[in-house]
Amino acid sequence: MFIGKVVGTVWATKKVENLKNLRFLLVQPVDIEKEETKSIVVAADPLGAGPGELVLVSFGRAARLACGNENISIEAAVVGIIDSIEMNRLAFKNAVETFDEIKKRLEERGVKIDETGNS
């Protein structure tokens, strides 16, 4: 699964019959690369996520299960709306980049990180 931000909606009147009544969101993956990835993923949304919200997205059969129907032509769906992301400072102890650099970069993209492991 990956974490993404809901940035828009896609509308398609003409579509495969089994896709009626589904909502399709534009989701921008959130990663911690220096150069932000801006691939657009379209995900079905059974949870009613709003613009700007961080969501958890699953692919494949997992996505169809999330929509309650295994026989629909989707392979990506929002499966959770994220309350918080915790990153552990100690897990980065020997890393090339420090926790603080990564945290700062994510915050510039509007993603707040809670810190654990600092005691």
Added chain:
Amino acid sequence: MFIGKVVGTVWATKKVENLKNLRFLLVQPVDIEKEETKSIVVAADPLGAGPGELVLVSFGRAARLACGNENISIEAAVVGIIDSIEMNRLAFKNAVETFDEIKKRLEERGVKIDETGNS
């Protein structure tokens, strides 16, 4: 799923028996990277999409379901023809890049973006 633009057609006379009577489109993925991705994806087309149209493409079993036959040798298919793409200005509020830069870049590639969240 991803958004792509139909840019052509692929013809193959000699093919696996279960692929007779299918139409194969060349689809160029649309993303918002600075350097446009130009990977060619070939997708079966059960909807009759025309050149230049924006389409929604699904992979795997979802694609076979779209063609109405689970036992064909494809793993990508057009599942919708896109009417409009809305992007939410507020979702980009704290992002490194602004909504306007992304919108401009997509429009240079022929993709019109409707704007929401600007009130």
Added chain:
Amino acid sequence: MFIGKVVGTVWATKKVENLKNLRFLLVQPVDIEKEETKSIVVAADPLGAGPGELVLVSFGRAARLACGNENISIEAAVVGIIDSIEMNRLAFKNAVETFDEIKKRLEERGVKIDETGNS
């Protein structure tokens, strides 16, 4: 699915029992990136494609269906031998790169493109 060119053959005497009597081709994906991708994909070949031919390759269950046996340890197969690729000039009308640049780049790699949409 993707378009690739057959550039070689892989031989493996010691292999999983269910792979006996299959032919494995080296396939170089054809895309329109400025820097050519040179990832090597190995695909089973139920069609008898020859070196230098352009082929259509499917992944996953689609590949096993192409080989007529769902219980073999492959996840890529040649599903068609490509006669011609048509690209539509009008589909690129507003694109950053022109049809002619892309066509030229593909032809330098030995891929001939037929043109439609020029009237």
Added chain:
Amino acid sequence: MFIGKVVGTVWATKKVENLKNLRFLLVQPVDIEKEETKSIVVAADPLGAGPGELVLVSFGRAARLACGNENISIEAAVVGIIDSIEMNRLAFKNAVETFDEIKKRLEERGVKIDETGNS
């Protein structure tokens, strides 16, 4: 499967019904690229891995099997907690980069490599 380091946790109160009682970890893939990949993968964790631990992650149905339920909306899960990674010096004999450069780079990221094949 890939090797990753547990760097955090993701919390989502509102989620698809079949995801209740699952723990979601942030896992940073470990590879040996010069530029570290920092894509965030979210994986369900049936094993109770702790921050900073190296884990083995599987995708797709393999992940659902690891969680003991094929009907949940996940497609990535921790399937093992790694004790040690051995790399074979001789396997790199003719490589462009030497074993020692790769070992050093991984150790800078907190990944200890045991060496074999040096006799």
Added chain:
Amino acid sequence: MFIGKVVGTVWATKKVENLKNLRFLLVQPVDIEKEETKSIVVAADPLGAGPGELVLVSFGRAARLACGNENISIEAAVVGIIDSIEMNRLAFKNAVETFDEIKKRLEERGVKIDETGNS
């Protein structure tokens, strides 16, 4: 499927129950990019491949079939040990890069290429 070189072994005492008695190899993908890809793939090994050997790796259900058990939490496995790789000189006739450059680059990485199509 892809071609990789066995460069090590991964040990995990604590793992999902269905993974007991499986051997996990570190496999480095072999491609012909100028910059070598150094993503680490972990693959189950039902064939007993040794360090430095070139192997064919399959993903997904194909991998589970190779291990003789569809209900294990793996999605990559060694399915063949490669004897030789033939590349066809003529298939590269119009390519930007020549056969000889690619052959040389692979040999620097310890991969010997047999040549066909030169008559």
